[in-house]
Amino acid sequence: MFSPEQIRKDFHILEEELAYLDNAATTQKPDNVINAIRHYYMKQNSNVHRSNYELAELATQAFESSRRTIANFIGSEPEELIFTRGTTESINLLAYSFFVGGLIEAGDKIAVTIAEHHSNFVPWQQLSKRFGTEMVYVDTDDEGRISLSEVKKALDKGVKLLAFTGMSNSLGVVMPYVEICHLAKERGVLTVLDGAQLVPHHKVNVKEVGCDFMAFSAHKMLGPMGIGALYGRRELLEKMVPFLYGGEMIDEVTLEDTTFNVLPYKFEAGTPNVAGTVGFGEAIRYLARLEWGKVQEHVKKLADVLIHELERIPYVEVYGPKDETQHSIVSFNIKGLHPHDVSQYLNSWKVAVRSGHHCAQPQLKRIGVPATCRASVYFYNTERDVERMLEAIKNITNEFPWVG
């Protein structure tokens, strides 16, 4: 049985009745994840792969077992799962490898949507400027949704690659990612799926979705900071040049040239963050034990309550869709008050939300606001969290009487 109250006990940071509603920025970590990291450093810490003493064997096993767990969770082969520092590095890895390796050349076109997080926008834009490729932007509607016809329009301009988010972090829109991948595949367009927000909330099987690449971060799904992953289809990864160069990813180095290791190591230069992968693996094990249907229903319900109750308050404006394309993230403003003041006020109620542009300036510009407050729900949130926030918002005129 899925019980948020029960689950909450695994998250000690939430003990003091904190309504933590900034989960889209980073989630809290359950005890098993924190303990796994500690256990690793107390009992298994060593460098991996290259040594054969006992600690090194333990560390290597822990490292590779995490890889298998995570690969299995998203339906990929372990060799197709590259450990990175997080979504941002995963996407930069792709962009640099494509541009520097010549898989994308001057004159090519790259499409991204205006709903992207800066991490899936700026690498393409800036390297395009440097390497002479052209950006094609897929527009959203006023709620931040992407229509398949807009995608088709962009793809039919002859783009080589489409980078898009499965779920937008500013407005919580769940994109039709399966259909988008399908359209791209029909046209031979490479797809980079930004899974940073999607994977924490939806069971994604990369083979079923049919994306070529998917990036995601551990810290947004119960795992530690500083670790994430890139999934890539094997044939493509094999064709790509490495991104970072250094130890572990080398076959042989001579003064003349260097040959590289097999997948996934070819893309994993330097001493890996073994403790990070151990925590990531534990996080995935925690998630894999949950009843996902129930979890999604619970999160959706809490976000829906927030949206609909906020909408009834005359001085609140809620952005983004209010239907089934919306999940977990609620962006809003209070008329006459800057979002920074609103989040500060909510803090005094022990409600944690974020205010700002959420690293999604093109999307906010599109909907015509410079900044919003963003409440984002995860499965350990309860009705009490949502009620606390709503009560706070209803009382905001006590502090800021001019509001409304």
Add this chain to the structure above:
Amino acid sequence: MFSPEQIRKDFHILEEELAYLDNAATTQKPDNVINAIRHYYMKQNSNVHRSNYELAELATQAFESSRRTIANFIGSEPEELIFTRGTTESINLLAYSFFVGGLIEAGDKIAVTIAEHHSNFVPWQQLSKRFGTEMVYVDTDDEGRISLSEVKKALDKGVKLLAFTGMSNSLGVVMPYVEICHLAKERGVLTVLDGAQLVPHHKVNVKEVGCDFMAFSAHKMLGPMGIGALYGRRELLEKMVPFLYGGEMIDEVTLEDTTFNVLPYKFEAGTPNVAGTVGFGEAIRYLARLEWGKVQEHVKKLADVLIHELERIPYVEVYGPKDETQHSIVSFNIKGLHPHDVSQYLNSWKVAVRSGHHCAQPQLKRIGVPATCRASVYFYNTERDVERMLEAIKNITNEFPWVG
């Protein structure tokens, strides 16, 4: 008073009388570091900078306070200290920024020494191939030492940049890094100092050394995995283009272009590894409390005992210098036995050493061996660790009677 026996109590993983002598690969972590990471996740975990609720304030303070601690430790300004995943990423950051941003252009020359770890060798070599620059190699002598005259010879070929290690990880040679930086500066050559092995063992003040950049990794100096730093001189960092593109490092994003944040954030794209920086800061605090003179003396003495006792065993060959240019790392082979078998054998004595090419193939090729065993000492090692290893080596003929 510096007492290794006392210090050892801070490292629980060493409790079971493990002679951990693979410190050049990664060091063990004291309790304060492990606890700081745990405490961070239990009490302060949140994303940094962009939010104003209480957890975010705590996390931001912890993050920036670690930066100040580490900057202070190496004598830099906090804005000149960029958090990266480790030495490998730090060096790749430089290489990509130089090449992609045009600070290094086709036809330019780049010098590296053949004593480099692959991380400070392959990025320059591979990007040189791609961008049409030329590599100049500085040779070592038969012991792995670099002479100032060899450096001068290379610099006088008109190189733009010299990348070199302060201490070699294969043979433990401490390079004359101050003098090398001086020679380079006289000639207007940029210097990249690989501090991965140096900084854990020597108090480096970047302003006194006069290097332009220095890269190092937390995990090789008591800190967690997955975090490291790049020091860069402010004027140079300001001229450079960013490396990774994403959140946090942005000033403003429009469809047309992007402007970037100030230092150090310009180079820190994506959600930072806050827990990692917290652990890194704690590690530095631990190190800063030690009496460095005593620590260095202790490490040097243990390594010297190893070298001299091993040399007396007829079937052992010790590589590298045996004088004051040598620190902490002892590379050797047993005649008639592969290093892999030696490290496996030592494991049965609870002695952990590494065997292989230590990601330094050009150096090993230069001294004419494909692989070695490497014992590397840190300050928590004791005479007992060294004696255990020596006793094991003396008894190796019991297991492998043909040796010698």
Add this chain to the structure above:
Amino acid sequence: MDELRELYTDTLMSFYLAPDRKGKIADAQGLEGKNLSCGDRIKVFLQVEDGVIKDAKFTGYGCVISQSSATVMCRMLLNKRLDEAKEMIDRFIDFMQGKDVPEELLGDALYFEGVRRFPSRVKCATLAWHTAKELIQKLKGIQSDAG
């Protein structure tokens, strides 16, 4: 709640609600400043005659702290010589960064004392001041070029 009151004092609120220094000054030099952590922008205008600030205004969008602080600053800059103005600004920035500054030198800026306990908001309070400082530097350059 009490904590919140320390930040949002009645005085600050009243400055926020009556931004009597808000607006452009035609023909005066202006400079825009940005707060990267929230995306806020403020533009400061200074009308200088013979090295003395004759008029000071600002435009822009921001939170209670940044807007009220801009109002207070513009009021305080009026009729100050450029070097006096710069000194006053440095004092305020020091004060907000937690340094010891004699209270009697702060004037109305003392109203922002409560903000010092909220590190993430210090940037809001100093945005206008940093911008004005840069503008003054520019104006001084122009002056000395002319002189």
Add this chain to the structure above:
Amino acid sequence: MDELRELYTDTLMSFYLAPDRKGKIADAQGLEGKNLSCGDRIKVFLQVEDGVIKDAKFTGYGCVISQSSATVMCRMLLNKRLDEAKEMIDRFIDFMQGKDVPEELLGDALYFEGVRRFPSRVKCATLAWHTAKELIQKLKGIQSDAG
């Protein structure tokens, strides 16, 4: 020490010390394999006539495990048909990776059972076998091209 004996059995040691299959075969196809985790290389040579391995040898530098395993493999490959050889190799690799394989099918390869407990050394034991498998694949290609 006992643990070590499980790995370095007397039989393995004797294979290592008497590498009777070491050397090149002039005119035979050879292929080099590398173990990235330690830098070892082995080159396997197979002399095939009418689809049957008439001679098998290896050269290269490596540890006790990889060298003794190469010796055992070369001995076992003698007089095998290419498809039999491939099957035998697959069986050994499966066995080393911890899968269940009937012991009676393993022959002398069973001597490497102890290595299975040392994950980092499994690669040493299978290096020659992986290399031979690739070489057989190539030789089969040539055969069918010719046929």
